[in-house]
Amino acid sequence: MSAIRRHVYIATGARAVWRALTTSEGLEKWLADEARVDGRKGGRVVISGSDLDPERELAGIIHTWRPTSKLEITWDNVGKSETKGSQIAFQVARDGEETRVSVVHSGGEALDDEERRGRLDEAWKTALETLQALLDE
Numbered sequence: 001m002s003a004i005r006r007h008v009y010i011a012t013g014a015r016a017v018w019r020a021l022t023t024s025e026g027l028e029k030w031l032a033d034e035a036r037v038d039g040r041k042g043g044r045v046v047i048s049g050s051d052l053d054p055e056r057e058l059a060g061i062i063h064t065w066r067p068t069s070k071l072e073i074t075w076d077n078v079g080k081s082e083t084k085g086s087q088i089a090f091q092v093a094r095d096g097e098e099t100r101v102s103v104v105h106s107g108g109e110a111l112d113d114e115e116r117r118g119r120l121d122e123a124w125k126t127a128l129e130t131l132q133a134l135l136d137e
Contacts, residue, residue, distance in 0.1 A: 003106035004121045008128040009098040012135045014068040017092050017099050020131060021071055030131040041065040045073055051123040051130075053082045060088075068092060075108070082110045082120060103128065 010017055020026035027035035033049025041062055048057040058081050064072035069092055077085040086108030093100050103124060110116040 002111040002117055003104055004111065004117065004124055005102070005104050006121075006124050006128055007100055007102040008132045009095065009100055010132050010135045011098050014092050014094055014099050016135055017101055017131075018068045020135060021090055021092070021101075022065075030134050031127050038062075039065070051127045052120060056081045058083050063087075064089070082116060084108055084110070086111060101128065101131070 020030060022037060022039050024035040024037050027037065027047060031050050031052075032047035034047065036044070036046045038044045039062075041064065043062045043065070044059065045062060046057060046059045050058060052058065056079065058075055060073045060075040060083075062071065062073055064070050071090040071092075072087060074087045075081065075083040075085065083105075087106050089104045089106075091100075091102040093102075105111070105120060105124060110120055
């Protein structure tokens with residue numbers, strides 16, 4: 001199974017990074033035009049106008065919710081979204097004066113197709129660079 005693995009170092013605390021990853025307001029600043037987040041294990045995440053799939057709404061369930069350290073979302077397995085049936089895991093950890101944000105995007109049909117995987121990898125690169133620029137102090 002193919003996976004996209006990326007990370008970025010951000011010159012701010014883990015709490016600020018966590019808010020950017022787990023609130024509607026935070027996601028709308030770096031990943032999506034619109035976002036709704038029910039911030040808890042079992043909660044729903046719905047984003048639209050995202051770098052991951054600008055044409056479709058993405059909906060998923062939060063499977064892991066460990067404030068300021070780990071977030072895992074499984075995207076719904078219906079529709080035509082590039083992320084359909086895939087999982088995204090974020091790890092947030094303090095590393096010296098910075099916070100390291102790691103993302104692993106795995107599963108789903110798109111990651112088995114080289115061209116589609118390349119588009120998603122580039123989308124994650126852009127999204128994480130945007131997050132870093134937003135939060136760097």
